[in-house]
Amino acid sequence: MSLLLDIDHVGKTFTQGGLLSRRSIEAVKDISLQIEAERPEILSVVGESGSGKSTLAAMVLGQQLPTRGRVLFDGVDVASIRSGADRRAFMAKVQPVLQNPFEAFNPLKRVDRYLFATAANFMAATGKPTRQEIEARVDRALVEVGLTLAEVRGRFPHELSGGQLQRTAIARALIPDPRLLVADEPVSMVDASLRMSIVNLFSSLRDRLGLSIIYITHDLATAYYISDRIIIMKKGEVVERGNAREVLDNPQHPYSIALKNAVLTPDFA
Numbered sequence: 001m002s003l004l005l006d007i008d009h010v011g012k013t014f015t016q017g018g019l020l021s022r023r024s025i026e027a028v029k030d031i032s033l034q035i036e037a038e039r040p041e042i043l044s045v046v047g048e049s050g051s052g053k054s055t056l057a058a059m060v061l062g063q064q065l066p067t068r069g070r071v072l073f074d075g076v077d078v079a080s081i082r083s084g085a086d087r088r089a090f091m092a093k094v095q096p097v098l099q100n101p102f103e104a105f106n107p108l109k110r111v112d113r114y115l116f117a118t119a120a121n122f123m124a125a126t127g128k129p130t131r132q133e134i135e136a137r138v139d140r141a142l143v144e145v146g147l148t149l150a151e152v153r154g155r156f157p158h159e160l161s162g163g164q165l166q167r168t169a170i171a172r173a174l175i176p177d178p179r180l181l182v183a184d185e186p187v188s189m190v191d192a193s194l195r196m197s198i199v200n201l202f203s204s205l206r207d208r209l210g211l212s213i214i215y216i217t218h219d220l221a222t223a224y225y226i227s228d229r230i231i232i233m234k235k236g237e238v239v240e241r242g243n244a245r246e247v248l249d250n251p252q253h254p255y256s257i258a259l260k261n262a263v264l265t266p267d268f269a
């Protein structure tokens with residue numbers, strides 16, 4: 001069994017304040033978690049605000065370095081990736097999807113410019129691509145998310161709906177052919193009526209492209225619906241983990257039970 005992602009006893013402590021008022025925050029305590037390379041999956045990470053979900057995501061993305069343990073991607077310690085070329089190769093394989101698509105795009109810049117720039121950047125690793133090759137790559141990524149380049153071409157962010165813009169942001173993440181998406185609250189800013197279509201898109205990307213997705217959310221209903229596995233975090237620790245439906249149908253830890261009761265919807269009843 002080879003591992004795509006191996007989070008090995010990882011912790012992150014932040015230190016804040018000056019000499020006299022120094023205090024430590026253990027955002028992530030000691031988490032181990034693996035995703036198998038041959039078994040693409042959606043892994044949901046849920047927990048209240050401040051439980052360490054985003055810090056864990058930032059360590060997987062190499063944006064924060066662990067203060068203990070290691071994050072291995074495809075067998076390589078993410079903390080050891082230093083050169084620009086290695087960093088670009090890693091980023092091609094592990095892509096973030098942000099919470100707010102309106103923050104991902106400058107309102108004064110046409111969205112296709114971002115897509116072309118991303119394609120040109122990642123395709124440059126194998127020689128200078130032609131304009132046609134870049135457009136074909138961008139169109140392919142947009143088609144994967146249910147859009148086309150013709151629909152997006154020349155548009156500014158405000159000329160697309162929130163759902164279309166989040167799809168475009170996901171398309172941008174797909175351009176380098178990643179193996180893992182790290183999506184931090186990707187539907188919380190999207191209109192409630194469109195949320196299911198975006199999370200369904202994640203399921204279909206897993207099935208069609210063999211992508212694994214770490215789905216960070218407060219929304220237990222969508223987590224229940226699309227995830228294969230779930231971890232429930234509290235104060236930097238995993239308090240419960242397992243098959244998403246089994247955990248959410250029959251939570252064991254008092255915190256998981258409270259979390260479920262707080263958001264009980266007819267879906268769970």
Ligand SMILES: Nc1ncnc2c1ncn2[C@@H]1O[C@H](COP(=O)(O)OP(=O)(O)OP(=O)(O)O)[C@@H](O)[C@H]1O
Pocket residue numbers: 014015016025026027047048049050051052053054055056
């Ligand atoms: N750069 C930082 N410096 C200091 N403390 C931080 C930093 N980033 C996060 N923290 C602290 O670490 C803890 C975990 O934060 P984190 O953002 O990972 O939680 P979260 O579960 O993602 O919360 P939310 O759902 O609100 O995004 C919090 O106490 C937070 O204040």
